[in-house]
Amino acid sequence: MSGKPKLHYFNGRGRMEPIRWLLAAAGVEFEECYLETKDDLIKLQKGGSLLFQQVPMVEIDGMKMVQTRAISNYIAAKYNLYGKDLKERALIDMYVEGMLDLNELLITHPFQPADKKEQHFATLVDKATNRYFPAFEKVLKDHGQDFLVGNRFSKADVQLLEAILMAEEYKPDILAKFPLLQSFKARISNIPTIKKFLQPGSQRKPQIEEKDVQKVLKIFY
Amino acid sequence: MAGKPRLTYFNGRGRMEPVRWLLAAAGVEFEEKFLESREQYEKLIKGGDLMFQQVPLVEIDGMKLVQTRAILSYIAGKYNLYGKDLKERALIDMYVEGITDLMQMILVFPFSPPEAKEKNLESIKERATNRYFPVFEKVLKQHGQDFLVGNKFSWADVQLIEAILAVEEQIPAVLSAFPQLQAFKIRMSNMPTIKKFLQPGSPRKPPPDEHYIETVVNILKI
Numbered sequence: 002m003s004g005k006p007k008l009h010y011f012n013g014r015g016r017m018e019p020i021r022w023l024l025a026a027a028g029v030e031f032e033e034c035y036l037e038t039k040d041d042l043i044k045l046q047k048g049g050s051l052l053f054q055q056v057p058m059v060e061i062d063g064m065k066m067v068q069t070r071a072i073s074n075y076i077a078a079k080y081n082l083y084g085k086d087l088k089e090r091a092l093i094d095m096y097v098e099g100m101l102d103l104n105e106l107l108i109t110h111p112f113q114p115a116d117k118k119e120q121h122f123a124t125l126v127d128k129a130t131n132r133y134f135p136a137f138e139k140v141l142k143d144h145g146q147d148f149l150v151g152n153r154f155s156k157a158d159v160q161l162l163e164a165i166l167m168a169e170e171y172k173p174d175i176l177a178k179f180p181l182l183q184s185f186k187a188r189i190s191n192i193p194t195i196k197k198f199l200q201p202g203s204q205r206k207p208q209i210e211e212k213d214v215q216k217v218l219k220i221f222y
Numbered sequence: 223m224a225g226k227p228r229l230t231y232f233n234g235r236g237r238m239e240p241v242r243w244l245l246a247a248a249g250v251e252f253e254e255k256f257l258e259s260r261e262q263y264e265k266l267i268k269g270g271d272l273m274f275q276q277v278p279l280v281e282i283d284g285m286k287l288v289q290t291r292a293i294l295s296y297i298a299g300k301y302n303l304y305g306k307d308l309k310e311r312a313l314i315d316m317y318v319e320g321i322t323d324l325m326q327m328i329l330v331f332p333f334s335p336p337e338a339k340e341k342n343l344e345s346i347k348e349r350a351t352n353r354y355f356p357v358f359e360k361v362l363k364q365h366g367q368d369f370l371v372g373n374k375f376s377w378a379d380v381q382l383i384e385a386i387l388a389v390e391e392q393i394p395a396v397l398s399a400f401p402q403l404q405a406f407k408i409r410m411s412n413m414p415t416i417k418k419f420l421q422p423g424s425p426r427k428p429p430p431d432e433h434y435i436e437t438v439v440n441i442l443k444i
Binding site for chain 2: 071090
């Protein structure tokens with residue numbers, strides 16, 4: 002037993018990717034166990050490891066944690082990426098929840114049926130450029146600091162960078178109207194642990210390809 | 223300025239109800255501002271108080287908090303309903319997140335088209351009795367304590383009693399196979415702050431009716 006956190010999910014981003022980002026940002030090495038077929042999921046469920054029969058599941062510090070937010074909160078607090086007090090945590094939570102709403106659009110896009118894809122893409126771009134990115138541009142503008150909360154690197158910064166990079170994959174110029182987010186992106190990408198995670202060979206997962214969408218759907222449905 | 227938290231939402235349960243439950247359980251008095259028209263909502267958005275142009279909004283301790291989970295986590299932390307350490311917090315978070323997934327089904331149910339209602343109700347029943355309630359029945363059975371986490375009243379207990387009562391409104395016999403949850407329900411309902419919240423005249427909102435659905439559909443343009 003290695004003592005490293007062990008992540009159980011399919012070999013792709015989905016709902017596990019924010020956790021990979023956070024562990025990597027905190028400089029924590031982790032192992033991964035991939036679900037390839039429905040049988041793999043059933044085996045985990047039958048074994049009693051999944052509290053609500055679902056993945057993500059992360060084995061960490063003697064716990065088998067499920068529910069992405071619970072896992073993310075635990076990691077953030079353990080590695081001091083959750084602000085210095087309740088009020089900073091509230092800001093981080095508020096920002097991250099907004100980002101997760103955007104994230105939901107980004108990660109579900111490849112799984113949209115063909116006749117809904119165009120509309121979904123339009124919604125994704127609209128929400129990113131008119132709701133979420135302006136909110137964070139304003140946060141950075143108002144305090145003029147390098148990080149979103151408390152002048153200190155936190156889970157909010159990690160989540161925002163992840164959202165920005167994913168949105169840019171869909172629309173490369175999506176940050177055109179957001180100069181502070183552009184410099185934020187450059188700044189956070191250069192943090193050593195993040196820089197390492199952004200390099201080829203890291204455990205960061207690529208965007209899912211069309212040919213793998215069916216395979217993933219078969220695991221869960 | 224009252225100093226009491228101020229909640230801005232529609233005059234109904236929706237996504238604000240867990241916040242009302244948690245404040246009430248903590249014995250905290252609060253004020254409410256109800257959205258009744260599209261104009262009012264647009265004015266609120268223009269005013270810049272809604273970080274992502276959405277409600278719930280809770281003004282508390284000088285902050286204008288949006289996003290239900292952020293609001294709930296803050297209240298739980300402030301009023302000592304979030305466990306004694308990181309590991310207890312992790313358990314509370316896991317349980318609350320699971321219950322929230324079940325509550326999400328309850329939340330959207332009134333808005334389902336008539337032809338989908340029966341199927342959706344079946345799904346709620348299936349998930350409640352096969353996925354979520356068995357988990358908490360087992361938790362209570364295994365440690366034999368009164369509360370879900372750390373032998374102490376927490377946000378997880380409040381969320382669970384809310385969910386039990388909400389599901390029972392749709393499926394009255396839903397707890398029939400869960401004796402621990404039946405006892406839990408009675409125990410929680412008898413805690414003074416919760417007992418008070420369950421009485422007529424409290425800020426607790428009734429189940430969604432036609433008028434509520436119409437108001438939400440009009441204001442949010444869904």
